[in-house]
Amino acid sequence: MIRYGQLIGLKPGKYEEYKGYHADIWPEIAAKITECNIRNYSIFYKDGLLFAYFEYAGTDFQSDMARMAGDPKTREWWDIMKPMQSPVENRKPGEWWADMEEVFHQD
Numbered sequence: 001m002i003r004y005g006q007l008i009g010l011k012p013g014k015y016e017e018y019k020g021y022h023a024d025i026w027p028e029i030a031a032k033i034t035e036c037n038i039r040n041y042s043i044f045y046k047d048g049l050l051f052a053y054f055e056y057a058g059t060d061f062q063s064d065m066a067r068m069a070g071d072p073k074t075r076e077w078w079d080i081m082k083p084m085q086s087p088v089e090n091r092k093p094g095e096w097w098a099d100m101e102e103v104f105h106q107d
Helices: 015-023 027-035 061-069 072-084
Strands: 002-010 038-046 049-056 098-100
Touching: 015 038, 015 072, 027 038, 027 061, 027 072, 061 072
Parallel strands: none
Antiparallel strands: 002 049, 002 098, 038 049
């Protein structure tokens, strides 16, 4: 299992809408997340930033993420979410959510 932390901005005035969608996540999206070996997934909000935490329980992260990206319902969900998000400027090329480095963990 690999832990991931990611960061992205949320555009001003979009918090309630974003929170509402996630409070009533589409069942197909929740199922696809699980199908792609994502576990213990949380998104936190503070001062215009979203922090995502999840654990990856599979063996081929890139393949699972490609499968998720290829899903029509997931792409429909992303088409709604992406206009509300504002990627951080210092993300790596090709990232939407900026991956973070884990510097400490304790079970």
